[in-house]
Structures are given as structure tokens and as C-alpha cells.
Amino acid sequence: MRHQPGRALLHGGEHVERRALPEDEILTSEEARRLLKIGRTKLWDLTKKNMIPAYRVGEGRTSGLRYKRSELLRWLDNNRI
Numbered sequence: 001m002r003h004q005p006g007r008a009l010l011h012g013g014e015h016v017e018r019r020a021l022p023e024d025e026i027l028t029s030e031e032a033r034r035l036l037k038i039g040r041t042k043l044w045d046l047t048k049k050n051m052i053p054a055y056r057v058g059e060g061r062t063s064g065l066r067y068k069r070s071e072l073l074r075w076l077d078n079n080r081i
Contacts, residue, residue, distance in 0.1 A: 025069040026055075032067040036076070051075070 027035065033043050047054045047065065052075050054065045 027067045027069055027072070029065050029067070032072060035069065035072055 029040070029043060033040060036043070038046075043052075046052045052067070053071045054067055057064050057066050
């Protein structure tokens with residue numbers, strides 16, 4: 001029986017879907033902007049000021065930023081007025 005990507009093989013050969021919990025999801029900058037409903041400049045400003053946690057993926061000009069959904073939601077809750 002062949003392994004299928006994104007699926008876990010249970011004892012007995014049964015396949016079940018393996019999904020990350022939504023709060024553990026890693027987001028691109030674009031996805032983070034959509035979640036927070038803010039623009040590119042605002043996201044970069046918040047990231048640069050270390051107001052929201054971000055993670056650098058790669059090196060140099062080709063590197064990108066990633067964000068954890070749970071940390072962005074926690075940031076929103078902590079900044080509620």
C-alpha cells in the first residue's frame with residue numbers, strides 16, 4: 001500500500017487526513033495581512049518594531065517572513081481597546 005502525501009496510515013492500513021490545527025498554521029505575509037485586514041506597509045511597520053512576532057525564512061534578498069496564526073490572534077486580543 002502506497003503512502004499518500006498529507007495522510008497518515010493507521011494500523012490496519014486505513015488512511016486518515018492529517019491536518020494542522022488552524023491556530024498552529026504558518027502564514028505568509030499576504031495571508032497575515034488578510035487575517036489582520038491591514039496593508040503591506042502597516043504589517044512591515046509592526047514587524048520591524050517587534051510588535052508582532054515574525055520568522056525569517058531563507059537568507060538575503062530571497063528570504064521571506066512567516067507568521068504564526070495563533071501569535072497574530074493573541075496580539076489582536078492583547079491590543080483590544
